[in-house]
Amino acid sequence: MARRALAAAATVVALTGCTAADPSPQPSAHDGHAAAAPDGAGSSSSLDDTGTSVAVAPEQWAGARIRSVTDLVQRRYTAVGRSDRAGWLGALGDRPDASMSGTQAAVFDRMARMGAGDFHVAGLRETTPPVPAPAGVPVEWDARVSLTYRLRGFDTQPRAFDLDLTLKAPSGAPARLVVSGSSPSGRPQPWDLADLVVRRSPTSLVLAVGGSSRVDEVVARARTAATRVAAVWGSARPAVWVAPATDTDAAALLGRTTDGLGEVAAATDGPLTPGQRAGADRIVLVPGAWAALRPAGRDVVMTHELTHVTVRASTTRAVPLWLSEGFAELVAYEPIDLPEATIVAPALQQVRASRLPSGLPADADFEPGTASLPAAYGLSLLALRTLADVHGTPAVVRLYRAAAGGSDMPTARLGDSEAAVDDALGSVLHTSRAAVVSRWQQRLERLLR
Incomplete structure (x- = not known):
């Protein structure tokens, strides 16, 4: 995440970081061509021996319902990838609600402009089953569907989302199914933002609301x-940038509350599976904190977040936060002409109030809302600048790549990110943590004078 500038005097100072969502569920093997059950599948007779209409119990046609809904959703989202607007809207039936039809048409248009495709149904469960009703009588029920998708030209891995649907069909006849309601379940996707503007280039997909x-x-x-x-890493990952109109929308996209954003100006979010490269990240700009930044500060924020996205897309092992955040700060501030003491002012303030730290920041120091957070970013930047001054920035890049999966480690130590850094310090830079910490402390002491 990237945070608002710290003070008016330091107009580009922004604390930054990264959050990872839960790993995406794997795409299902369902190919979207399952046959719908015939009308009345799974039901018994609709009349009793006296000719009186008998209600069809929901459990009697539950399996047929699940198959029909899964097939309908898969076919509907496959239509998006084919730019088949009629196929998308056809799921609403012959006489859909005008408001529903207009909303869904707008969602389709936004998905198509974004290049959304490769949709797969990953799971489905009914949240409210239909009520018992005589065969042929229309009933409604609710279901939650999990899907995955990719954005053409940008995503190399699937990204997941959930959808709440209201379905309608004659009791016992799921083949005559229509969608009568649709809304995001939990976190929305960018295509749920009204008035979304889409700008695509070889290096970026910008999804923004505004003028x-x-x-x-x-x-x-x-x-x-x-x-x-x-210029630092050797390449930059083509990235998806989302710029909603309000902090509320930004928080929803990130799965947070607005209070949980604090002074965050931007955040990187995406599925991250251990041992795999990230391939479906989104960088979300938070309007309130973003608007408070000067132009140079906005460049710092965006460079920091793109550093995260690029590194995540080319490495397979987690590193300590002091290294990942410090490196992103190193790249972001490299072209910025500001006194170092100004950039890391919160870190110096913390050291003056306590004492010289004995070790590099712990992951816990980066918890959102903690008093140590602003200082942790500055202390991490100083650690990376110390490494770059002694060994050169290209060597720091080699160190990061080695610690983040480029070097072999014993199986028993694969989960120890600090140990991976220590191994890389020795094998790549021919130094030790103790030497790095000593030089880092000396740098702090000079800044405190």
Whole structure:
């Protein structure tokens, strides 16, 4: 995540970081061509011996319902990848509610412009079953569907989302199923943002809400960030940038509350599976804190977040937060002409109030809302600058790559990220943690004078 500038005097100082969502469920093997059950499948006679209509119990046609809903949803989302608007809207029936039809048409248009495709149903469960009713009488019920998708040209891995649907069909006849309600379950996706503007280039997919000047700015700063990241890492990952209109929308996209955002100006979010490279990240800009930044500060924030996305897409092992956040800060501030003491002012303030730290920041120091958070970013930046000054920035990149999966480790130590860094310090930089900490402490002492 990236945080608002710390003070007016330090107009570009922004604390930054990264969050990872739960791993996406794997795409299902369902191919979207399952046959719908015939009308009345799974039901008994609709009349009793006296000719009186008999209600069909929900459990009598539950299996047929699940199969029909799964098939309908798969076919509907497959239509998006084919740009088949009629196929998408056809699931609403012959006479859909006008408001529902208009909303769903707008969602389709936004998905199509974004390049969303490769949809797969990963799971489905009914949240409210239909009520018992005579065969042929329309009934409604609710279901939650889990799907995965990719954005063409940007996602190399699937990304998951959940959808709450209201379905309608004659009792016992799921083949005549229609969708009568649809809404995000929990976290929305960018295509759920009204008035979304889509700008696609080889290096960025910008999904923004706002006027042309706001969209143009995000596009331009995304290009600047890509240049700065590539200059250090060697390449920059083509990234998806989401710029909603409100902090409430940003929090929803990130699965947080607005209080949980604090002064966050941007955050990287995406599925991350141990041992695999990230391939479906989104960088979400938070309007409130973003608006408080000066232009150079906005470039710092976007460069920091793109560093995370690029590194996550080319490494397979987690590293300590002091290394990941410190490296992103190193890249982001590299072209910024500000006194170092100004950039790391919160860190110096903390050290003055307590004492010289004996070790590098712990992961717990980066917990959102903790008093140690602003200082942790500054202390981490100083650690990475110390390494770069002694060994050179290209050597720091080699160190990161080795610690993040580029070097072999004994199986018993694979979960120890600090041990991976120690191994890389020795094998890549021919130094030790003790030596790094000593030089880092000396740098702090000089800044405190």
